[in-house]
Amino acid sequence: MDNCILQVDDLGVCFHTEEGRIQAVDGVSFALHEGETLGIVGESGSGKSVTSLALMGLVPSPPGQICAGRALYRGENLLAMPPKRFSEIRGNRIAMIFQDPMTSLNPYMTIADQLIEVTVVHLGHSHREALKHAIEMLERVGIPSPSRRIFAYPHEFSGGMRQRVMIAMALSCQPDILIADEPTTALDVTIEAQILELMKQLQQSQGTAIIMITHDMGVVANICHRVHVMYAGKIVEQAGCDALFANPRHPYTLGLLKSVPRLTQATSARLATIDGQPPDLAHLPIGCAFEPRCGYATPECRQQSPQLQDSEDADRFACFVDITKESPLKDPHV
Amino acid sequence: MSESLAGIAASPHPALLEVRNVAVHFPLQRRSFGSAAATIRAVDGLSFSLAEGETLGLVGESGCGKSTLARAILRLVPTSAGEIFYEGRRIDSLKASKMRPFRQQMQMIFQDPFASLNPRMTVSQIITEPMQIFRLHDRKDRQLEAMRLLELVGLNPRFLNRYPHEFSGGQRQRIGIARALAVKPRLIICDEPVSALDVSIQAQVINLLMDLQQQLGLAYLFIAHDLAVVRHIANRVGVMYLGRLVEEADAEMLYANPRHPYTRALLSSVPLPDPRSERHRQRIVLAGEVPSPDAIYPGCKFVDRCLMKAMDCQQQVPQLAGGDHRVACHFAWDEERYQASLAAANQKADIAHDPA
Numbered sequence A: 001m002d003n004c005i006l007q008v009d010d011l012g013v014c015f016h017t018e019e020g021r022i023q024a025v026d027g028v029s030f031a032l033h034e035g036e037t038l039g040i041v042g043e044s045g046s047g048k049s050v051t052s053l054a055l056m057g058l059v060p061s062p063p064g065q066i067c068a069g070r071a072l073y074r075g076e077n078l079l080a081m082p083p084k085r086f087s088e089i090r091g092n093r094i095a096m097i098f099q100d101p102m103t104s105l106n107p108y109m110t111i112a113d114q115l116i117e118v119t120v121v122h123l124g125h126s127h128r129e130a131l132k133h134a135i136e137m138l139e140r141v142g143i144p145s146p147s148r149r150i151f152a153y154p155h156e157f158s159g160g161m162r163q164r165v166m167i168a169m170a171l172s173c174q175p176d177i178l179i180a181d182e183p184t185t186a187l188d189v190t191i192e193a194q195i196l197e198l199m200k201q202l203q204q205s206q207g208t209a210i211i212m213i214t215h216d217m218g219v220v221a222n223i224c225h226r227v228h229v230m231y232a233g234k235i236v237e238q239a240g241c242d243a244l245f246a247n248p249r250h251p252y253t254l255g256l257l258k259s260v261p262r263l264t265q266a267t268s269a270r271l272a273t274i275d276g277q278p279p280d281l282a283h284l285p286i287g288c289a290f291e292p293r294c295g296y297a298t299p300e301c302r303q304q305s306p307q308l309q310d311s312e313d314a315d316r317f318a319c320f321v322d323i324t325k326e327s328p329l330k331d332p333h334v
Numbered sequence B: 001m002s003e004s005l006a007g008i009a010a011s012p013h014p015a016l017l018e019v020r021n022v023a024v025h026f027p028l029q030r031r032s033f034g035s036a037a038a039t040i041r042a043v044d045g046l047s048f049s050l051a052e053g054e055t056l057g058l059v060g061e062s063g064c065g066k067s068t069l070a071r072a073i074l075r076l077v078p079t080s081a082g083e084i085f086y087e088g089r090r091i092d093s094l095k096a097s098k099m100r101p102f103r104q105q106m107q108m109i110f111q112d113p114f115a116s117l118n119p120r121m122t123v124s125q126i127i128t129e130p131m132q133i134f135r136l137h138d139r140k141d142r143q144l145e146a147m148r149l150l151e152l153v154g155l156n157p158r159f160l161n162r163y164p165h166e167f168s169g170g171q172r173q174r175i176g177i178a179r180a181l182a183v184k185p186r187l188i189i190c191d192e193p194v195s196a197l198d199v200s201i202q203a204q205v206i207n208l209l210m211d212l213q214q215q216l217g218l219a220y221l222f223i224a225h226d227l228a229v230v231r232h233i234a235n236r237v238g239v240m241y242l243g244r245l246v247e248e249a250d251a252e253m254l255y256a257n258p259r260h261p262y263t264r265a266l267l268s269s270v271p272l273p274d275p276r277s278e279r280h281r282q283r284i285v286l287a288g289e290v291p292s293p294d295a296i297y298p299g300c301k302f303v304d305r306c307l308m309k310a311m312d313c314q315q316q317v318p319q320l321a322g323g324d325h326r327v328a329c330h331f332a333w334d335e336e337r338y339q340a341s342l343a344a345a346n347q348k349a350d351i352a353h354d355p356a
Ligand SMILES: Nc1ncnc2c1ncn2[C@@H]1O[C@H](COP(=O)(O)OP(=O)(O)OP(=O)(O)O)[C@@H](O)[C@H]1O
Pocket: A015, A017, A022, A024, A042, A043, A044, A045, A046, A047, A048, A049, A050, A051, A060, A063, A064, A099, A281, B165, B166, B167, B168, B169, B170, B171, B196, B197, B198
């Protein structure tokens, strides 16, 4: 896994809103390797989708703006790429499964036409080849009777079926990088397992690198090699998958893992949560953004913002406190 | 509003919601040649009841008709057969104007937060609009109430004047929840209400829904794919397959002792939040093709994918039967048969798993 395919350095994305400038993504850096699956988890609104939109050149502007950083894909900076070159790469070499299928599928075109368009444009298929290929892809994502139902419109499909159409579309071109933003939220677990298997197969045969954005820690455990945890626009922890679950180092990560409902848990017990309000990006504190909710906070945390720092095993976290040694001053997770 | 519900001829203690043999069919448009018209049986004869203050969890394969059922209850799609009762009063055939008082009592949290919020309305307008329609609160109090609701769902009240596109997926979902709560309903149909949320906010929203239930006696029909979440919130759980209920039981009972082969496959596939056990687990893989909802099955609809099917299953529809624990399978209680079939299927499929 030494083949770095995407190198993101110090990515920053901001939005200009009525309340002022919002730094939605702040100083995000990471490397993505061929054949690797990188998980991104984190608070709702922490910048996961915006990070991936930036990599796809799809941040709405205005109000959005890429205000810092670069993202090198095979040596080319995606963030400064001419639109024409970008459109060659997008959907073809770098594909994305969007979080909201309904706004990314065209409601006035049949599923067939939308799927066909992708391979006609990017792979130069003939219409007939493209249709055959599209039906095959629908079959692989578990759409029943694909040869008949491909002529339906998106509103005639269920939520999960639309999501699978998006997946079929993204996988059609066998991309180098697949960015999957919550790809399985609308799927039942048997189909989810099938889709994750399909992604792993693609990865094995094509060396595809996958960025998997998800809230489902079970999906992370199933498919991810490494995981990034985001909070308020920043990566607060980077770790190998096993290490993150076994030994979380950032208080937010710890709170997140404690909130996961377990299949074995008795019914009607209260779930653990992280107390307090999510951060308001327009009014972030000077110090650590998690400080108002953190049980480990010290006075230092209010003065300075912690940076990602190396730990022994190259996993990194941004926190002043070693939570494996300290106990929380107040237990915030009750 | 309560006047319009009065004078209802009903049994002494009717369920809050009762669904009897409901079906919803859609015509399948075909653009290929030489094919006869067909029907998609999205919901195909389904019955359940829901008491005041109770939560019925509904799980099932993607495309099995959960959202369609929810929409049919709210009269957003017409039913093709069957009857729906709210507090003993039949509502599936009411005129729109007669339906109005029920509309306030039954709210829905939609699966797709992107499509269900009007992009041209501010958060404040989105949340206060239903209050206005049903004339709740004084005009000046509505804004305050909206702020209170935002706080309740974990959003900053300062967001009131923003538009939906300025929010992340999970934030939009919470706006939808605040809107549903705005008119103080008695029944909320939740279609995947928490799947777009991070686990900590998800936990907050689930706790919130459970608190509201205690305080206000709300009933929920709770549709979700996350079986751990469903176990947590639901008193009873129904499992759907191709438009029908195949199993229904008390939540504890269902998770401890699933009887339908589909339920068993489903539970065995839940991804576990632990990388080590996730690597070494064994799933029951469903055999066969995903059947089409327009296919006609004289017998059990699960037959093509069932590992313990018998000849009879093709011909005879298994009825949802049993007292507390209802199962629609001819061999629901034949554990020996199931274990033998599972062993045989495993041998045949040679499921790749690491026994370490
Ligand atoms: N068009 C926009 N205008 C203003 N703010 C925006 C816009 N798009 C996103 N934001 C803000 O940027 C932040 C990051 O949003 P993003 O969609 O990346 O969150 P996320 O991590 O994907 O969350 P979720 O898990 O809920 O999908 C949010 O606080 C959001 O309010």
